């Protein structure tokens with residue numbers, strides 16, 4: 001049975017969730033985090049829903065076998081596909097992610113909001129429900145192939161990708177860009193460089209960390225340990241993926 005000193009599972013299709021992990025560890029420095037990147041099956045966002053649900057179930061089984069006390073789905077795509085179903089089936093607290101459209105809408109000054117995410121996140125009912133509430137002025141901008149550029153640290157190519165995708169928009173009319181995929185958070189320095197200064201760049205990482213802290217507190221699951229730890233795992237090739245995770249964790 002997991003207890004207060006058990007680890008918190010965090011997962012993504014790959015290294016994107018490391019951007020969330022950085023925020024989680026800053027918010028809850030005394031907790032132990034077990035991060036799992038499902039690199040073997042990445043990307044999730046361009047695959048059929050049923051296939052991704054199967055991968056997510058496999059990751060959950062793996063994390064629960066290590067007695068985690070809660071799971072953070074550090075992936076917008078996996079949250080859209082699986083969070084509601086997993087919550088209905090499991091007792092374990094499950095914290096998911098969603099594109100930061102609500103804060104973007106609250107700060108909107110009459111311009112457009114560009115929501116960058118995987119094709120799957122933008123297609124599924126979860127995002128539609130968010131869009132119905134906060135989507136005034138919001139434009140869906142699916143970015144197939146962009147997570148792969150982050151996975152391979154091809155940041156110059158990622159910059160060209162973004163510049164090409166933004167060509168269709170008059171950036172003077174854009175108030176905010178929402179990073180609706182945890183991989184894209186690593187592209188923030190590039191976005192700050194290529195977007196005009198008035199465009200806000202929003203992600204859901206801080207909100208997710210606050211939500212985890214709230215849920216652990218409510219359930220009496222905050223640790224009593226003095227010092228936290230981070231363990232990194234991958235379903236891919238550890239020799240190449242683990243050093244990449246370390247590099248990105250230092251940036252996060």
Ligand code: DGL
Pocket residue numbers: 012013014016017042043044045046074075076077078118121147180181182183
């Ligand atoms: N990092 C992911 C997300 O937040 C998914 C990328 C993918 O596997 O396509 O949506």
